[in-house]
Amino acid sequence: GAVVSQHPSRVICKSGTSVKIECRSLDFQATTMFWYRQFPKQSLMLMATSNEGSKATYEQGVEKDKFLINHASLTLSTLTVTSAHPEDSSFYICKVSSGGSDTQYFGPGTRLTVL
Amino acid sequence: GENVEQHPSTLSVQEGDSAVIKCTYSDSASNYFPWYKQELGKGPQLIIDIRSNVGEKKDQRIAVTLNKTAKHFSLHITETQPEDSAVYFCAASPLTGGGNKLTFGTGTQLKVEL
Numbered sequence: 001g002a003v004v005s006q007h008p009s010r011v012i013c014k015s016g017t018s019v020k021i022e023c024r025s026l027d028f029q030a031t032t033m034f035w036y037r038q039f040p041k042q043s044l045m046l047m048a049t050s051n052e053g054s055k056a057t058y059e060q061g062v063e064k065d066k067f068l069i070n071h072a073s074l075t076l077s078t079l080t081v082t083s084a085h086p087e088d089s090s091f092y093i094c095k096v097s098s099g100g101s102d103t104q105y106f107g108p109g110t111r112l113t114v115l
Numbered sequence: 116g117e118n119v120e121q122h123p124s125t126l127s128v129q130e131g132d133s134a135v136i137k138c139t140y141s142d143s144a145s146n147y148f149p150w151y152k153q154e155l156g157k158g159p160q161l162i163i164d165i166r167s168n169v170g171e172k173k174d175q176r177i178a179v180t181l182n183k184t185a186k187h188f189s190l191h192i193t194e195t196q197p198e199d200s201a202v203y204f205c206a207a208s209p210l211t212g213g214g215n216k217l218t219f220g221t222g223t224q225l226k227v228e229l
Contacts, residue, residue: 006158034216043204043221044159093158104217106151106158 003027004096006107013084014115020080021110023094029074030096034104035067038091050077084114117142119207121220128195129228136223138205139187145207148188149217150179153202162203163190195227 007022023033032051036044048064050056050071058064068080077096081088091111097104118141128134140148146167151159165172165179165188172179176195181188192199202224206217 004158043219046216049216103161103164104149105161109156109158111156 003105004094004107006094006110008110009108010111010113012113012115015085016083018080018082019084019112020078021092021094021112023077023079023096023107025075025096028096028098030077030098031074032097033071033077034095034097035069035077035079036093036095036106038093038109040091044093047079081112084112086114088112089114117145117207117209117218119205119218119220121205121223123223124221125224125226127226127228130195130197132195134190134192134195134199134225134227136190136203136205136225137187138189138207138220139185140207140218141186142207142209143183143186144209147208148179148181149206149208150177150190151204151206153204153222155201159204192225195225197227197229200225200227 005024011019013019034049035047037047038044046059047062048056048058048069050069052071052074056069066082071077091109093109094107095104121138149164150162152162153159163174163177163179165181170181176193178191202222204222205220208217
């Protein structure tokens, strides 16, 4: 069965609005969650790493005020795209891991389209 | 930082043939190497991984080999089937522990033709 879920699976919004994406670890407590962005036919680009109960660590070039990450519990992390613009349209994917294993599982992804 | 290169970018094989995808990495400290399969519109799915203490790992039709000296690792798919068609990504991580960042290759579009 699924290890990680994301909601919504796809969202279309108007430019200037904010969109929240949820990532849930279903099978284990995820001490660390990662958020990726993937443009069509490209590889996965890490945006940020979030640890439960602490602030997320953002990759260079990723605006932390635009992409708000909250990892409030060991099973839930949220990514909020604030004031979304068409260039934010992308496939956003979370990845979870437990602290005791290298194995990491991706969520099914969220397709964001900003009109 | 780590740099992972992946080849080829596209690969077409006939059903039943074998497919091989190769990756190289730059950081000699990397010791965890997973492979992911991504179907269109879906998140990547872990299909096999290998750690630096072994040179080869096999799971049914899928195998991965690792050469730490040469810093390269490969994915081998035997008896390919149409459902193997997808994008495959290799990755490398320099440290053990689930919280470490993976560096991904650029992906290989595999097409298995009937």
